[in-house]
């Protein structure tokens with residue numbers, strides 16, 4: 225892999241998804257070659273349609289558990305960025321079998337293929353691995369605090385933690401070069417609200433003239449990072465030899481309550497600040513649903529290793545999402 229000239233060949237699993245399609249664009253723009261594998265289960269062909277004529281872009285519609293296909297694609301690339309996963313709280317709560325199987329079996333298949341050709345793999349993990357601890361910011365070596373196995377939500381956290389454990393195991397036992405990025409809430413144009421993500425949902429409601437659905441009391445907080453910043457972080461990590469064998473938080477540190485977020489979206493779309501409906505969690509998800517109250521990353525480690533820091537403020541990101549959704553109407 226030639227980190228200096230950026231002309232290396234990247235295989236992006238889940239590359240037709242929201243983050244994957246932005247990543248593919250950025251890598252092509254830097255002069256790289258990109259192959260995407262995506263089964264279009266939650267990804268959309270429309271996300272990568274504009275790239276299909278590019279001479280350095282290739283697309284395989286297939287599942288990552290298809291061992292023969294993964295073997296060939298791994299043999300042809302220099303590095304793998306593994307984004308394919310079941311994500312979105314709504315999907316997780318309503319289809320936990322698919323979540324666990326997609327994440328655990330899918331990553332197993334990717335690592336097997338990578339190991340055969342000793343390809344570097346960057347794995348997109350998630351801030352969900354930290355669970356419901358409220359001692360923020362979360363640092364990479366912090367303990368995890370999870371709910372019981374009877375609550376489907378926590379299966380996502382554990383499925384991604386198994387992905388991390390398995391990556392570290394391959395690194396330790398076989399010397400496979402792995403890098404783990406724990407992504408915190410990532411937002412921007414093309415994100416679908418279909419699987420639960422709050423910003424595309426609230427923006428769609430605002431543009432449709434409907435009340436904004438805020439779950440619980442809306443005092444829970446998140447830090448939302450623009451997808452362009454996240455893509456820059458992933459590229460920085462994959463090109464950093466010091467990142468190998470390590471895990472990094474990737475996210476914004478600008479904390480906002482969901483209620484305040486809804487108010488900002490109402491203001492930016494010219495709606496009345498009163499147009500918010502509070503919905504109990506039990507009704508929004510399922511009885512007994514547990515949410516994270518706060519989620520803030522400590523991003524010291526990635527800054528020290530690659531120099532990365534997020535740069536795009538939340539209001540600018542919200543404007544981008546609003547413009548993107550308006551253009552699709």
Ligand code: UDP
Pocket residue numbers: 312313314409420421422423425426437438439440444446482515516
């Ligand atoms: N949420 C909300 N209204 C919605 C969708 C989500 O209030 O229509 C809340 C959700 O309960 C959570 C926060 O917004 O507290 C972020 O939810 P999301 O699913 O985007 O990401 P999470 O951080 O929970 O993975």
